[in-house]
Amino acid sequence: MQFQDDIIAYTERAALGALMLDGDQLAQVSRWLRATDFADPWHGEVFKTLLELHRAGGTTDPQALGAALAERIRPRLADLPRIHEVLAATPERPDTLTYTRHVAETGMRREVGLQGVLLEAGALGAAQAGESRTMTGTCDLVDAALDTVQERWDRSRGRTPTAGLGPVRLRAMAQDPARFLRADRQVTAGPRRDVGVERVNERRLMASLMLHPSAIGGVAEWLTPANLTDLACRAQFTAMLDLTRTCTGVDPVTVMWETQKLVHVAQEPVDLAAVRAAVEEVRLHGEAPERLAANVAGDQLRRIAENATFHIRTQAGNSMLDVGEAIGVGRAFTTTLRRVATALPHERLDTGDRHLALVPTPALDNAAGQASAAVMSR
Incomplete structure (x- = not known):
């Protein structure tokens, strides 16, 4: 909705303006806020530049920001007049932590809502290959992303993180924004459910x-x-x-x-x-029965993953619900998908000698x- 988009953009500008005026807040804010949380890519670049200035021990005032931004992404892309728009949106006594929490929450909801398409791609791959590794690997990746969001959500609320972070490799992969585009292309190009x-x-x-x-x-x-x-x-x-x-x-x-x-x-x-x-x-x-069970399991994976996309996106998009609730829905679906995937062999075996739970x-x-x-x- 246009109204909601306008509010998000307005809040992002206010958050950046507040950080320009009080760069010391960046040390705390950076514990939960990411550049990808900003819906406007230019706002994300401004945030990255502010972080670089702060970590280098420099000032974060508008003049320093403009010079650093132009150097980072070239003057044309820096679009320096927009810095004045940022300052104009900033109240006289900005509440920096509140604004940045709002921006982070929007980004977290967006990230959680996108996890469903990864599950759909994993289910499609597992069903087509007749093996479970694709599905369980995707569930591991989604859980790593949900754990990271849970950690950031807890930190933004001043709570001790409760989620156990997964392997570093998975956490790095979970932060790759291109994974959603690849998954969406795979699902779009794949056959529809029959x-x-x-x-x-x-x-x-x-x-x-x-x-x-x-x-x-x-x-x-x-x-x-x-x-x-x-x-x-x-x-x-x-x-x-x-x-x-x-x-x-x-x-x-x-x-x-x-x-x-x-x-x-x-x-x-x-x-x-x-x-x-x-x-x-x-x-x-x-x-x-194990072969026929594998066929049904593949069908079940795709159906459940489709439901996951709808429910996770709906929960994440409902601002009346806590982000943690949307994360819980995502974890419930990965648990279910892992259980169904046990009906498939871990790897595809051309010999047909599949090791399954059905004996x-x-x-x-x-x-x-x-x-x-x-x-x-x-």
């Missing part, structure tokens, strides 16, 4: 779990019925989880019997013929397979 394909993947996974019940526990570690997009699959997975908890045998007949009791979950009668066809297809092709037990799976064959032969 909900139809996602539902087919879910149906095939449910069919495979009916044939390989020993894999149900492993899938349940990262997938819940509520996260399935296909309502019939929600009911089937709920039934399988209930049967597993009660140590009841799991096979297509038992699952479908229990599923018909869960019409309130599926919201409509489950198509028995479609389920039987899916079970038969999976059985004939001998598709292992079928032959005895249980053979029993389920025999029951399925009996049903399909009817």
Whole structure:
């Protein structure tokens, strides 16, 4: 909104003017304020110049600033008449710390709000490659950025930082502003989600779990019925989880019997013929549950990352909420994405010999397979 943009620009000018008049405040302000927090790039250059003057032991008055700025970025880009605009926006008795906190908060909210696109790019890469390393690495990077913002937020409020800073390498990478542009280009150029394909993947996974019940526990570690997009699959997975908890045998007949009791979950009668066809297809092709689980996990990563982009941006953009709350939302999504990524191998293996959490037990799976064959032969 134009009004909000005008207020931000006005506050940035007032903050810079206050720092020009009282350069001693730069030592404290620099603990939480960055040049990238300024929405106006020229304001960011002015702040960098003020910091350089202060650290060199020089004065930060308008004349010294103008000369140093022209030397740093050349006279044309320095646009020295704008320094008068900065001074004109500065009250007679400026509250330097308050103004700079406002500028820093705006920058922090902007930085937190952009983390979602990184998660989308990581999810896309992991889904396409069929491996978890891309997703977990992206989550590490996002968490490092959130930790850094949390530290700055605490310092700007006069609190002892509570976030544990990650490795220096990750912290440096998290401060690269170009990473957002690269991620956005990757997401824009990548294929869009196909909900139809996602539902087919879910149906095939449910069919495979009916044939390989020993894999149900492993899938349940990262997938819940509520996260399935296909309502019939929600009911089937709920039934399988209930049967597993009660140590009841799991096979297509038992699952479908229990599923018909869960019409309130599926919201409509489950198509028995479609389920039987899916079970038969999976059985004939001998598709292992870990492979089908990896497909669904890739779909889940992309869906969750899309939701993350919306919710993180919404929370960060709501000035009525504490920045720490937006950071908490971001961390909740990285935790969820890491958990789902465990269904994928750490690295892509061309041999197909993937090491996953799903380890079928032959005895249980053979029993389920025999029951399925009996049903399909009817």
